[in-house]
Amino acid sequence: MSQDNVVLIDVYICPTCEAHTPTRTSYKPRCARTGCKKAARPPISRYCSDACGIAAVYARAKATSARQELYTQVASANNRRGTAEWHGTWPEEARQQAASRSEAIAAAQTALDVIEIRARILQHAEDRQTSLVGDSGPLCGFDERLCWSDEALKRWADAGGSLDESGPKPSTEPGTEPGTGTGTGLVCEVPKRKCKRHTDWSVIRGTDVEVNREMQTQLLAELSEQVCSA
Template sequence: MPMSTTPAPGVENRTPGEAELDDAEERTEDRLYCICNTRYDDERVMIACDRCDEWYHTSCVNMPDLEIDLVDQFICPLCVEKNPHLDLRTTWKHRCLNGLQQQDPNSPDACHKPARGAFSKYCSDECGVQYMHMRISLWVENGGNGDRLWETVKNAEKREGVVVSARVVEGQSRSPLMTGDHAALAIVLPKISKADRELARLRARLETLVQKREALKAEMDVIAWREKVTELAIQHADTIEQCGWDQRLCFGEEEVAEFGASVLESYEENPTQADVDGTPEEAEWWCMGKKKCDRHSGWQKLRIADVEFDKETKDQALQKLTKLEREIRKRVEDILDPHAHLEKSKMLEPSSPRVPVLSRSTAINGQPKHKLNGDQAKKGKKRKE
C-alpha cells in the first residue's frame, strides 16, 4: 500500500518560508535570556552587550531604567569576568546639564538624555533655554538686575564653529546620574580670542560699508549732474523756442566723468549764436525741432521725475548704510570698552524689555516626563516578530 501524502491539519496552506518563520518563533519563545535565565518579557527593559550581543534586563545588571539612553557601550558582567586581561567596562555619555542641575536629578521628571558632546552641554536647545531660565530666575530672586543682564547679552550671536580633537582619558567611568562619564573629546581652544575675531569681522564689514558709501556718493554726483543739465536744457529750450532735448542727458557714469564739465561749459558759451557757417558745433547735441517735438514730447517732465526718483532712492540707501555703519562702530566701542557701555546704560536707564523669567517650579517640572518602556533601550527591546 502506498504511503499517504496528505498534510497534517492546519499546515496544508503553509509555504516553506512561513514554516521556517513559525519554527523560529517557537525557538525564540523557548529561549532563556539574561543572567536570570528567564523567557522574554515585553514588560521589562533589556539591553544588549556590545561584545557578546546577549540581552540582559537592566535591573539584573544594576542599571536604572532612567540611564538607558546614557549608555555609550554596554559590556555585560560575564564578558568582564571571562576577559580579566582586557580593560572591559561599560562607558557612558555625558548627561544633559539641565537634568543634572535639577533639585532631584534622579527623578523621572528631570532630563535623562545625553548631551550633544563637545558642541553643547544640553541634549537640545529647549533644555538649554529651560536651564538658563532657571538660572536667571534664581539670580533675580537673589537681587540681580534683569535690565543690565539684557544689555550684556542682547547682542550675543550663535557660535560659528567648534574644533574638537579625540584623546584617550584614563580612569574608570562613573554613574552619569550625578557627574557624567569621563570626557573622550577635547575642544581645541582658538589662538585668537573671540573678541579679537569679532573686532576683525566688524572692521572688515566697516571697510566694505565705506566702499559702498563712496560708490553711492559717486552715483549721487552723477544724479546731481543730470539734474543740473536738465535744468539748463529746459532753460535753453525756452530761450530758443525749440524742443531743446539734449542727448547728453543719456551719458553713463564714465562719460559723465570724462565729459561732464565740458557739457556744463557748452551751456555757458551761449550756443544759440551761430558761427560763420550758421550752425554752432555744440548744436548737434540738441534737438532743433519745434517746441512740442513729436519725437521728444514731454521730455522735461519725464527727466525731472526720473531725477527725483533716483535722488530719493539713493538717499534712502545712503541713510541705511549710515545707520548700519553707526551700529557697527558702536558695537566695536562696546567690545573695546564693555564697562563704559554698561555704566552708560545704567545712567540712561534704558526701557529695554526684560528677559522672561520662569519660576523655579516651572523650570524644574517643565521637562516632559519620559515614558520608560523597551523603546528607550540603547538597541531597543527585543521584540517578537
C-alpha cells in the first residue's frame, strides 16, 4: 500500500482477516483540491481544511479570469484565418518540386471537371433518347459532344453551353471553335437499328467516363498525399 493511500484509510482490514470477514478496507475521499493528497472532511467539506478550500476557489477564480482575458484577446484579434507566413527561404529544388506538384494537382482537377461535364452530357443524352422516335422507330440519339476533345468541351462549358442545344457540330477544320462550323445537328437522328457508327454508345461512353473518373480521382489522391507528406 502506498504512503498516499495510508492517510486516506477509514477502516483497515489486514489481508489475513479479509479471508474470514466480508468487510474490506475502506478509504476516505481525497481532498478535492488538485494536488492535495490528504483526506477530505465529508459531509462538512470536500476539502481537507479551510485553507485548501480557499486555495481551490482562488485557483478557479484565477483560471476564469485568464479565460476571460483570452476570450477578450481572441475577440479583438484580426481575422487571420487561412493565412500563413514563411520567414525562411526554400531550396530551389524544393521550390520546383512544390510548383510541379501544384501544376499536376491543377491538371488532375481540370481533367476531373471535364469528365464530369462528359458525364452530364451522357446522362442528358440517355434521358433524351427515350423521346427520340422517328417514322422508322427509335432514333440513335448519340450526342456528338461526347467525342469532343477535352479542350473543346471545356471551352464550350466555359462559354455557357446548354445541354439542350442541338446546333451545328464543331467544324473539323483546325482552330475552329465548337459550334462555329457547319454541318448537321449534334444529335444523331439515324434510326437506332440502322446506325452502325454508334452501336451501344451509352454503354461504351459510360464505361469510358467511369474508368477515367476513377483514374483521375486516384491520381489526385496520390498527389495530395505527396503534398501532405512533403
